[in-house]
Amino acid sequence: MGFNCGIVGLPNVGKSTLFNALTKAGAESANYPFCTIDPNIGIVEVPDERLDFISDCIKPKSTVATTIEFVDIAGLVKDASKGEGLGNKFLSNIREVDAIVHIVRCFDETDISHVSGKVDPIGDVEVINMELLLADLDVLEKALTKVKKSAKSGDKELKIKSDVLEKIYNKAAEGVQLRNIVSGDDMKYIKEFNLLTVKPVLYVANVDEDGLAIDNDYVSQLKKVAEKENAGCVKISCKLEAEIAELDEEEKNEFLNEMGLEKSGLEKVIAGGYELLDLITFFTAGEKEVKAWTIKKNTKAVDAAGKIHSDISRGFIRAEVCSFDIFKEYKSLQKIKEAGKMRLEGKEYIVKDGDIIYFRFNV
Ligand SMILES: Nc1ncnc2c1ncn2[C@@H]1O[C@H](COP(=O)(O)OP(=O)(O)OP(=O)(O)O)[C@@H](O)[C@H]1O
Numbered sequence: 472m473g474f475n476c477g478i479v480g481l482p483n484v485g486k487s488t489l490f491n492a493l494t495k496a497g498a499e500s501a502n503y504p505f506c507t508i509d510p511n512i513g514i515v516e517v518p519d520e521r522l523d524f525i526s527d528c529i530k531p532k533s534t535v536a537t538t539i540e541f542v543d544i545a546g547l548v549k550d551a552s553k554g555e556g557l558g559n560k561f562l563s564n565i566r567e568v569d570a571i572v573h574i575v576r577c578f579d580e581t582d583i584s585h586v587s588g589k590v591d592p593i594g595d596v597e598v599i600n601m602e603l604l605l606a607d608l609d610v611l612e613k614a615l616t617k618v619k620k621s622a623k624s625g626d627k628e629l630k631i632k633s634d635v636l637e638k639i640y641n642k643a644a645e646g647v648q649l650r651n652i653v654s655g656d657d658m659k660y661i662k663e664f665n666l667l668t669v670k671p672v673l674y675v676a677n678v679d680e681d682g683l684a685i686d687n688d689y690v691s692q693l694k695k696v697a698e699k700e701n702a703g704c705v706k707i708s709c710k711l712e713a714e715i716a717e718l719d720e721e722e723k724n725e726f727l728n729e730m731g732l733e734k735s736g737l738e739k740v741i742a743g744g745y746e747l748l749d750l751i752t753f754f755t756a757g758e759k760e761v762k763a764w765t766i767k768k769n770t771k772a773v774d775a776a777g778k779i780h781s782d783i784s785r786g787f788i789r790a791e792v793c794s795f796d797i798f799k800e801y802k803s804l805q806k807i808k809e810a811g812k813m814r815l816e817g818k819e820y821i822v823k824d825g826d827i828i829y830f831r832f833n834v
Pocket residue numbers: 480481482483484485486487488489499500501502503504505506507508544545546547578580583677678679708709710711
């Protein structure tokens with residue numbers, strides 16, 4: 472089971488360019504709208520300095536990073552919810568992803584055409600978000616009619632569901648993106664509908680080289696939009712990232728240095744996506760292999776063990792756990808044990824981000 476982020480935005484804003492930089496998959500990217508029709512899917516390693524540190528100390532035969540999936544989706548235009556552009560096909564591709572990376576054009580470059588004729592981040596975001604919301608309204612309206620009817624039977628649970636749907640429908644009709652108003656309790660009634668504006672979103676400002684050094688007006692505008700929505704916003708140049716991705720490690724560092732950048736923007740996007748998905752990482756560390764594993768926040772030790780192998784979960788005895796900070800101090804699991812700093816935890820232990828775990832099991 473993987474977790475994925477869908478890359479969405481207007482046509483010709485740099486989605487495939489970013490996707491290629493992320494995945495080195497060579498998806499078609501060109502200066503015309505609707506270049507992408509079918510979604511491209513790519514697996515991306517999640518860079519993690521902690522994994523590198525553990526690996527440097529233990530020097531295992533292999534080191535394995537954790538991954539997430541990115542999906543490059545066709546461009547969306549106004550009235551897509553009514554079938555314009557690639558319309559419903561596009562929307563159903565978005566329905567399948569866990570989180571949304573929304574790319575917004577924040578560069579001038581007259582050679583690259585813009586579907587509405589001018590660069591306008593606020594307007595562009597509104598077009599996309601409105602289409603997503605209209606699609607949600609459509610789904611909610613149908614669901615509400617159905618549930619209301621069945622709630623007439625007097626079933627209490629259906630009555631609650633109908634009330635929740637009605638409340639959310641009314642909010643959507645007011646133009647509110649739903650991610651900010653749906654509570655955890657509401658979520659269980661609407662999960663099945665896979666609503667688009669409930670999915671977490673990260674905005675990506677796609678800038679030119681000048682915009683990288685100093686925020687241009689477009690970026691400032693987009694940052695305000697993101698802030699208002701409580702969403703994250705990262706600034707990168709998709710075109711530059713695609714060029715950097717072609718370089719080998721040494722050239723890449725040289726290039727980043729020259730540009731006065733610490734790390735490539737891709738890492739910011741990957742880290743941002745990982746955060747959106749509400750994921751954390753734990754590590755297993757042996758002489759053969761040091762490996763990063765992905766789990767949802769609040770996963771129990773016995774379920775985390777199941778990520779590695781169902782036998783380990785089934786025969787779970789206990790987990791030997793230390794935090795990354797402890798490892799950083801002692802640099803060796805043996806030394807941590809000798810110092811009495813290794814904790815023994817049971818099945819119910821909630822795994823924390825950065826835990827290094829050894830599972831004892833018996834089958
Ligand atoms: N930061 C940038 N500066 C200048 N040009 C850029 C930048 N980012 C992308 N481009 C250019 O914009 C054009 C469109 O890019 P791309 O094909 O990635 O868009 P897209 O969003 O995937 O479009 P579609 O929706 O049609 O699939 C390409 O020519 C690409 O090189």
